[in-house]
Amino acid sequence: MSFNHIDPATLRLWLDEQRPLTLVDIRDPFSFESGHIPGSRHLDNTSVGDFVDRAAPEQPVVVVCYHGHSSQQAAGWLAGQGFQEVYSLDGGFTDWQYRHPEHVASRNGGGQGSS
Template identity: 40%
Template sequence: MESLYVLFIILGAIISYSLYTYFKQKRILKPLTEEEFRQGYRKAQLIDVRETKEHEGGHIWGSRNIPVSQFRTRAQEIRPDQPVYLYCQNGIRSGRAAQLLYKKGHRELYHLKGGFRTWTGKVKKK
């Protein structure tokens, strides 16, 4: 019976952390439709947070690849005084990247709703 209580406490902690992360990302990261994304990304820093192999397989024209796995060491490459447009495959990793950038002082953070898989614009492949 004790192990059941411990399991419920652990499960409650995981759910609480997930909800906290979800609502924090909603507060700091503005999702944009593809049309809204197209209107503003040329005047901003466009960052593809997918891994290098995914980026090489196809990416939005003009984007810079900084994988979320390298964000802690490469975040200083992104200027805090300009808007940042993030995208990943489906929107999860861009949320994690936005949290790290927000901690470093970035406030204008946007991401492509639905991620790269929904993008219908120009794509560059290596």
């Protein structure tokens, strides 16, 4: 099974169109809490089993990491678990935050965090 790449502009369009998709962020918990794409869920070794068991395999999954490198490995793994349409966000959250600072959420309500 393989995965696809998605650029920030396309993901932004899909989110604006409210396309059904699942956003997963594999960065460390502190980074996720400090800022993430709205609607994304944190995914790590502890939560991935539950995610695989409960998520709809036919719904597109977009994997977000720091710079778009480790998300490729995670996306390939998820595709191997039976998810039919898996994407790795090119440039990762770092590029997303640079291009779309108005579309960054945080747990502390602080908005974009520091650059």
